[in-house]
Amino acid sequence: MREMLKMIIVLTVLCSFSGGLLAALRNETMEKIENQQLEFVKGPAIRNILKGSSNDPIADRFKIKVGETEKSFFVGKFDGKAETVVFESTGKGFGGDFGIMLGVNVADDKIIGIGVTTHSETPGIGSRAQTDPRFAAQFKGLPLAGDFKVKSEGGQVDAISGATVTSKGVAGAVTDAVKTYVSLKPQLAEKLKGFK
Amino acid sequence: MAKTLTQEFTKGLWAEIPPFRLVLGLCPILAVTKSVENAIGMGAAVVFVLVGSNVLVSLLRKIIPSKVRIACFIIVVATFVTVVELLMQAYTYPLFLKLGIFIPLIVVNCIPLGRAEAFAYKNGIIPSFADGLGLGIGYAMSLTALGAIREVFGSGTFYGNQVFGPSFQPFNFMIEAPGAFVCLGLMLCVMNFVGKKA
Numbered sequence: 001m002r003e004m005l006k007m008i009i010v011l012t013v014l015c016s017f018s019g020g021l022l023a024a025l026r027n028e029t030m031e032k033i034e035n036q037q038l039e040f041v042k043g044p045a046i047r048n049i050l051k052g053s054s055n056d057p058i059a060d061r062f063k064i065k066v067g068e069t070e071k072s073f074f075v076g077k078f079d080g081k082a083e084t085v086v087f088e089s090t091g092k093g094f095g096g097d098f099g100i101m102l103g104v105n106v107a108d109d110k111i112i113g114i115g116v117t118t119h120s121e122t123p124g125i126g127s128r129a130q131t132d133p134r135f136a137a138q139f140k141g142l143p144l145a146g147d148f149k150v151k152s153e154g155g156q157v158d159a160i161s162g163a164t165v166t167s168k169g170v171a172g173a174v175t176d177a178v179k180t181y182v183s184l185k186p187q188l189a190e191k192l193k194g195f196k
Numbered sequence: 197m198a199k200t201l202t203q204e205f206t207k208g209l210w211a212e213i214p215p216f217r218l219v220l221g222l223c224p225i226l227a228v229t230k231s232v233e234n235a236i237g238m239g240a241a242v243v244f245v246l247v248g249s250n251v252l253v254s255l256l257r258k259i260i261p262s263k264v265r266i267a268c269f270i271i272v273v274a275t276f277v278t279v280v281e282l283l284m285q286a287y288t289y290p291l292f293l294k295l296g297i298f299i300p301l302i303v304v305n306c307i308p309l310g311r312a313e314a315f316a317y318k319n320g321i322i323p324s325f326a327d328g329l330g331l332g333i334g335y336a337m338s339l340t341a342l343g344a345i346r347e348v349f350g351s352g353t354f355y356g357n358q359v360f361g362p363s364f365q366p367f368n369f370m371i372e373a374p375g376a377f378v379c380l381g382l383m384l385c386v387m388n389f390v391g392k393k394a
Contacts, residue, residue: 003263006261007264010259010261010268011264014256014268015271018272021275025279032287033282036285040289040290
């Protein structure tokens with residue numbers, strides 16, 4: 001009986017100590033890890049879209065609650081004016097879900113650029129949506145109205161040859177992102193004032 | 197206590213060097229030794245876990261009941277591994293992306309658990325520290341040596357720097373897992389050869 005009690009006590013104490021330590025460490029490092037993930041996973045796409053901005057878009061970010069989740073928005077300053085935001089959206093590709101970053105100019109409601117962040121598309125085919133700048137460049141300057149579609153469906157975007165599913169997915173993700181943007185615009189404009 | 201502290205430390209570097217003599221921890225050896233950088237990162241993580249778990253197990257050896265000792269060892273080892281994982285994510289994220297799942301898998305690689313059972317549970321704190329440090333460094337050295345050989349022949353680079361001219365054709369076999377096996381076998385062969393002579 002005594003031995004049993006000892007086993008229970010030792011295991012309980014050890015487990016709770018370990019749990020407490022790890023929880024504390026997790027709290028400590030949470031912000032740092034989030035920054036690192038942003039920097040290395042989403043950072044390249046964000047910086048590419050906001051090339052030439054005078055601030056650090058990853059440091060200048062804010063969050064808005066959308067339904068149950070919080071969405072991060074990255075602010076880009078050009079000529080001293082904070083009028084562009086970049087945010088993430090997801091789409092369905094050939095190999096599963098992928099993430100895109102969409103940059104929007106709030107002043108004239110035009111797309112300033114897009115970039116694919118994480119994906120599991122076929123290397124060399126669907127992955128060109130991320131690596132081929134010509135595909136992403138087509139979205140640049142398009143007004144934020146209506147749906148985005150590939151040309152074979154009567155839209156405005158040339159699909160990547162051999163990667164129609166991926167291209168449609170990107171167009172769909174941009175469409176979703178634009179819807180999010182339109183519904184959040186008043187809040188966005190309010191938040192952006194804080195960065196001037 | 198016949199062995200001195202120095203012996204406890206140095207046995208991990210040659211006589212009981214983990215992947216070759218104990219033939220433990222082979223899974224990460226095959227997976228992460230594609231480059232020197234990965235190998236050093238993995239080695240450092242193992243040194244930390246091994247030293248930490250050895251010291252803590254040795255410290256607690258009087259109060260851990262022998263019937264539940266394995267469960268206790270696993271908690272201790274898992275705690276240290278999670279600490280390493282969180283710290284790597286926070287400070288060396290690109291390395292963490294490359295090592296990926298093999299950091300959490302240190303828990304199930306038999307070295308920390310094996311040392312806790314075979315050594316730290318029976319010995320004092322200072323010998324356990326020396327034992328952990330020696331074996332950890334031995335493991336890290338083996339990973340680095342294997343990583344160096346595979347990286348030089350497999351991709352023609354060393355720590356990311358080109359070593360051969362641009363005309364070098366990479367020997368792809370070395371980068372794949374079977375290449376690691378063959379390489380490991382050859383290294384063990386050389387070690388046995390040298391060991392016998394001495």
